[in-house]
Amino acid sequence: xxxxxxxxxxxxxxxxxxxxxxxxxxxxxxxxxxxxxxxxxxxxxxxxxxxxxxxxxxxxxxxxxxxxxxxxxxxxxxxxxxxxxxxxxxxxxxxxxxxxxxxxxxxxxxxxxxxxxxxxxxxxxxxxxxxxxxxxxxxxxxxxxxxxxxxxxxxxxxxxxxxxxxxxxxxxxxxxxxxxxxxxxxxxxxxxxxxxxxxxxxxxxxxxxxxxxxxxxxxxxxxxxxxxxxxxxxxxxxxxxxxxxxxxxxxxxxxxxxxxxxxxxxxxxxxxxxxxxxxxxxxxxxxxxxxxxxxxxxxxxxxxxxxxxxxxxxxxxxxxxxxxxxxxxxxxxxxxxxxxxxxxxxxxxxxxxxxxxxxxxxxxx
Amino acid sequence: xxxxxxxxxxxxxxxxxxxxxxxxxxxxxxxxxxxxxxxxxxxxxxxxxxxxxxxxxxxxxxxxxxxxxxxxxxxxxxxxxxxxxxxxxxxxxxxxxxxxxxxxxxxxxxxxxxxxxxxxxxxxxxxxxxxxxxxxxxxxxxxxxxxxxxxxxxxxxxxxxxxxxxxxxxxxxxxxxxxxxxxxxxxxxxxxxxxxxxxxxx
Numbered sequence: 001x002x003x004x005x006x007x008x009x010x011x012x013x014x015x016x017x018x019x020x021x022x023x024x025x026x027x028x029x030x031x032x033x034x035x036x037x038x039x040x041x042x043x044x045x046x047x048x049x050x051x052x053x054x055x056x057x058x059x060x061x062x063x064x065x066x067x068x069x070x071x072x073x074x075x076x077x078x079x080x081x082x083x084x085x086x087x088x089x090x091x092x093x094x095x096x097x098x099x100x101x102x103x104x105x106x107x108x109x110x111x112x113x114x115x116x117x118x119x120x121x122x123x124x125x126x127x128x129x130x131x132x133x134x135x136x137x138x139x140x141x142x143x144x145x146x147x148x149x150x151x152x153x154x155x156x157x158x159x160x161x162x163x164x165x166x167x168x169x170x171x172x173x174x175x176x177x178x179x180x181x182x183x184x185x186x187x188x189x190x191x192x193x194x195x196x197x198x199x200x201x202x203x204x205x206x207x208x209x210x211x212x213x214x215x216x217x218x219x220x221x222x223x224x225x226x227x228x229x230x231x232x233x234x235x236x237x238x239x240x241x242x243x244x245x246x247x248x249x250x251x252x253x254x255x256x257x258x259x260x261x262x263x264x265x266x267x268x269x270x271x272x273x274x275x276x277x278x279x280x281x282x283x284x285x286x287x288x289x290x291x292x293x294x295x296x297x298x299x300x301x302x303x304x305x306x307x308x309x310x311x312x313x314x315x316x317x318x319x320x321x322x323x324x325x326x327x328x329x330x331x332x333x334x335x336x337x338x339x340x341x342x343x344x345x346x347x348x349x350x351x352x353x354x355x356x357x358x359x360x361x362x363x364x365x
Numbered sequence: 366x367x368x369x370x371x372x373x374x375x376x377x378x379x380x381x382x383x384x385x386x387x388x389x390x391x392x393x394x395x396x397x398x399x400x401x402x403x404x405x406x407x408x409x410x411x412x413x414x415x416x417x418x419x420x421x422x423x424x425x426x427x428x429x430x431x432x433x434x435x436x437x438x439x440x441x442x443x444x445x446x447x448x449x450x451x452x453x454x455x456x457x458x459x460x461x462x463x464x465x466x467x468x469x470x471x472x473x474x475x476x477x478x479x480x481x482x483x484x485x486x487x488x489x490x491x492x493x494x495x496x497x498x499x500x501x502x503x504x505x506x507x508x509x510x511x512x513x514x515x516x517x518x519x520x521x522x523x524x525x526x527x528x529x530x531x532x533x534x535x536x537x538x539x540x541x542x543x544x545x546x547x548x549x550x551x552x553x554x555x556x557x558x559x560x561x562x563x564x565x566x567x
Contacts, residue, residue, distance in 0.1 A: 003367045124497045128421040135429025161437045
């Protein structure tokens, strides 16, 4: 049993209490989880506040100063309500669906590098892992919609199945163009590539590091990724799986109390994940926008959170501004506009990289 | 026994149990969900074997896309469960026969499977130290096996076009949205400003 002690040390070690030699994986995961959930609570509040501000309302402002504790009040409210399970539902699948949504959206955070070396698992196929895990998110929606055994949830589930699979294709192609420039599937490498090469280096102003990031050379892909991320996470204007004006609340109609809260939580964690992924792929991850005195004193994690919040602000503004798409328009946009553009862009990017020899070569070039 | 071995037994056990549940559960949707569980555990075993690229590709392609559409279709079927179970005794011998043949084949293949050090060194593409899984696969697929790879892609393209041709029907007398016509429409085509004198009409 000599494998047991190193394993326990790896999982549960607390070096400053004299237990083991490294900080246990479980503690790091717990810290990430708690931070993430608190961040999501305020992202939820920010979403409602921004939406309210656009419509010249006040938004939640009763619980705590400026409504700062509103999300926690909502959490308590949901947790103490009585969970109702419809009589005709498939009970096991009905209760499993919200768990899958939460589990899948949290699991993807294992590979996200919040700062240099801060990823829980810095694996070689990080991008593929996120793509794989986020493609599982659709199961929570489908299972919830089917298990409710009711018309509106089922319609919502069918819509989401087609919608999420369609937009995954264009997200995949956008990621491929970034990977062509980087030459690695590792998320940390993607950020390093944006540090060590790019437009600012070519222009001879390496301190203007925001010009290095991929949003500029791959600007059309940045836009496509942003819109596809909206569709992938069922955000307005693509929130057709829940479309309250036609399907009441879509796949969530029959859910209440804690299971409903878990759906909401999973959805927002997935949204924040997409914001973080946009930050890593196109906005330089934890790198400061200007690599000079006051800016590079600020730690990378702060920049990462700031950039993620900026992307989320754009998500929230889109929700407030843009009317909901019709379903056939959504499908047309995904298959007839984004897919051809992204396929052509893959060839263009590959052609340019092959011709000029640009692109990151593992820091060796 | 190591932690990896413990995880292998966990994945293998769950995969086998869920594979049995695929054929034994009464509700076809449950069968599909168990099939998905079996796929995910298969991906876990790939991961333990060091084939992380294959593992994640299995999840992206099979679990993330193929099974979603499969589930989509199975959910839409109006299946009469009582009728479904009626013919089971009739089909059981044939199924058992096919299963038995497959089992014997698997045992024969597994029994003759030997890995010798000489074989590893004389493999089609030499193993490079420090090369990641993804790179090794890409090097093989896009150099040595590029024609086979392209042929496989072409076959899939033909299948896709075939499916589209079979299902695409242009019905006459159906109103369709022509987005280009809508966007190209000018204000003059749609609106006419008429000043009407009171009491006269147009």
